[in-house]
Amino acid sequence: MAYSEKVIEHAENPRNVGTLDKEDPNVGTGLVGAPACGDVMRLQIKVSDDGVIQDAKFKTFGCGSAIASSSLATEWLKGRTLDEASAIRNTDIVKELNLPPVKIHCSVLAEDAIKSAIEDFRKKQSAKREAQG
Amino acid sequence: MTDPFEVLGVARRFSLDRAALEQRHRDLSRTLHPDRYVQSPPGERRMALERAVAVNEAFRALRDPLTRAEALLAAHGLAVGDADRPSQALLMEVMELRESLDEARRSPEKVTALLAQVRARSAAEEAALAAAFDADAAPGTAALAAARDALVRLKYFRRFEEEADDALDI
Structure with missing residues (x-):
């Protein structure tokens, strides 16, 4: 498997590896995986009260392309609004990282992780609003 | 992918007799051995070789419980793919x-x-x-x-x- 330079760069120097407090109401967590390759990917966002992503972290156990896809996703997420973040498509990741066809599912996984993190954050926020009446 | 159960001619079950499977593989490999086809026309020789390769692949697939389960599910059109999401x-x-x-x-x-x-x-x-x-x-x-x-x-x-x-x- 010949990886593109950008994939190698991200896989060797992943950005934003780590954990955010998943109990924090301003943090959304997405946990996804691809059983075909046994990958697991966690992506977290911390959202400010005005709906901008202040911080993003990830932890991925998987191939270089899966690590690079999630690493790139966290870079792109910071400073975006939730709507802008939802607009990120796996095809953007494929293009940026020059992923070969057999690795496209890694970018799909990253897009799924972004979506579930946003969904988790929104769920928490509506639960908070309900609790406040 | 071809059905490894069919290639080896064994019952499509998950629990199988490991010794019987190995014996079946040995028998088929012996029957298909290139030495037996030295005098055969090229077409027949090639077919025997292709079958021998298929028999080896099928044996490898059935030997391991994980790939055996994959083969059983694939036979039902239920192969686990890239789009599947675990719980x-x-x-x-x-x-x-x-x-x-x-x-x-x-x-x-x-x-x-x-x-x-x-x-x-x-x-x-x-x-x-x-x-x-x-x-x-x-x-x-x-x-x-x-x-x-x-x-x-x-x-x-x-x-x-x-x-x-x-x-x-x-």
């Missing part, structure tokens, strides 16, 4: 295990303990596969769904075992 409970368990493995990397004792724990989980999934596939002569929708879930878990646990083995090798 949150499994993902949480696997994430936790993988993080523990990362932390344990410098301690062979801890890695060995984690490995033993996960091997027990794999064995349980293999038992679940046997129950799901073989309880009935023709497993129903619910049994096949249960088998598919067990296979996904087994795939994750096997992947963990590979990583843990690598950690012990270094």
Whole structure:
């Protein structure tokens, strides 16, 4: 498997590896995986009260392309609004990282992780609003 | 992919007699051995060679419970693919295990303990596969769904075992 330079760069120097407090109401967590390759990917966002992503972290156990896809996703997420973040498509990741066809599912996984993190954050926020009446 | 059960001519079951499978593989390989086709026309010789390759592949697929389960599900059109998503409970368990493995990397004792724990989980999934596939002569929708879930878990646990083995090798 010949990886593109950008994939190698991200896989060797992943950005934003780590954990955010998943109990924090301003943090959304997405946990996804691809059983075909046994990958697991966690992506977290911390959202400010005005709906901008202040911080993003990830932890991925998987191939270089899966690590690079999630690493790139966290870079792109910071400073975006939730709507802008939802607009990120796996095809953007494929293009940026020059992923070969057999690795496209890694970018799909990253897009799924972004979506579930946003969904988790929104769920928490509506639960908070309900609790406040 | 061709059906390995059909290639080897063995019953499509999860639980199978390992010795009988090996014997079947040996017999077929002997019948298809290139030495027997030296005098044959090129077309026949090539066909025997292709069959011998298929027999080896089928044997490898059926020897391992994981690929055997994959072959059974594929025969029902239920192969696990890139679009499948495991349950949150499994993902949480696997994430936790993988993080523990990362932390344990410098301690062979801890890695060995984690490995033993996960091997027990794999064995349980293999038992679940046997129950799901073989309880009935023709497993129903619910049994096949249960088998598919067990296979996904087994795939994750096997992947963990590979990583843990690598950690012990270094």
